[in-house]
Amino acid sequence: MTIKLGVPSKGRLMEKTFDWFGARGVTLSLTGASREYAGKVEGIEGVELVLLAAGEIPRELDAGRIDFGVTGIDMIREKLALWSDRVTEVAPLGFGHADLVIAVPDFWVDVTTLDDLDAAATAFRATHGHRLRIATKYHRLVRTFLRDAGVSDYQLVDSQGATEGTVKNLTAEAIADITSTGETLTANHLRVLDDGLVLKSQAALFRSRATSDTETHRAFIARLGL
Numbered sequence: 001m002t003i004k005l006g007v008p009s010k011g012r013l014m015e016k017t018f019d020w021f022g023a024r025g026v027t028l029s030l031t032g033a034s035r036e037y038a039g040k041v042e043g044i045e046g047v048e049l050v051l052l053a054a055g056e057i058p059r060e061l062d063a064g065r066i067d068f069g070v071t072g073i074d075m076i077r078e079k080l081a082l083w084s085d086r087v088t089e090v091a092p093l094g095f096g097h098a099d100l101v102i103a104v105p106d107f108w109v110d111v112t113t114l115d116d117l118d119a120a121a122t123a124f125r126a127t128h129g130h131r132l133r134i135a136t137k138y139h140r141l142v143r144t145f146l147r148d149a150g151v152s153d154y155q156l157v158d159s160q161g162a163t164e165g166t167v168k169n170l171t172a173e174a175i176a177d178i179t180s181t182g183e184t185l186t187a188n189h190l191r192v193l194d195d196g197l198v199l200k201s202q203a204a205l206f207r208s209r210a211t212s213d214t215e216t217h218r219a220f221i222a223r224l225g226l
């Protein structure tokens, strides 16, 4: 039985994933034309490489179209409701570290906590007649986090990229996005709330629960030293 291994098709996660497997004697490489999403696996038998956008790997694991996948913990928990019923986190991989945070404009000097944000949201709605807008692509995670924190008078605005620019562009008043070095937040005059950490994320190896846990799966995990 061939194991299908889904890995990010480009960018920061692809390179680090290739390095991680290579350090364990499993060589992943791209094949075919430069824009052809095809790859090969050397150093282990019976494993097929499937190249996907990091954001699509949760869905493919959930459907059982791939047996294992590497993506961010944030992606799995955002894309899959009751994620742990649908995939198994085999192990964090030690790269792709990023925090999902709530950030507000620097000049909101009196808004440093979630309670301050809730008060500001209530005042904003009373003044403007519509709810304070928070731009994000992490709708599930942010809605749950703010509900648990008692923040209510807001609305989420979808943003699939360049989220930090939405405040300057008057699309939103605040954001929830991934940050690693904090450079993009600072460059856009945004500041993380003191209690605004929604999730600490990194890349992890996940196994689909839609396919049966066979000896082949267990041997693959053991071969990787996990």
Ligand SMILES: Nc1ncnc2c1ncn2[C@@H]1O[C@H](COP(=O)(O)OP(=O)(O)OP(=O)(O)O)[C@@H](O)[C@H]1O
Binding pocket: 008, 010, 011, 012, 013, 053, 054, 055, 056, 071, 072, 073, 074, 075, 096, 097, 098, 178, 179, 180, 181, 201, 202, 203
């Ligand atoms: N600085 C960072 N910015 C964004 N993502 C990061 C960063 N560092 C690590 N990551 C991880 O990489 C994942 C995003 O990877 P990527 O942007 O390739 O996914 P994607 O959004 O599906 O791709 P695309 O942006 O092309 O649609 C994040 O979910 C996170 O787990």
Ligand SMILES: O=P(O)(O)OC[C@H]1O[C@H](OP(=O)(O)OP(=O)(O)O)[C@H](O)[C@@H]1O
Binding pocket: 160, 161, 162, 163, 164, 177, 178, 179, 180, 181, 182, 183, 184, 185
């Ligand atoms: O904290 P930092 O080190 O500044 O990194 C965080 C930034 O990196 C990612 O953007 P990316 O470059 O992946 O483009 P994107 O906006 O399309 O996701 C993310 O969306 C943040 O904007």
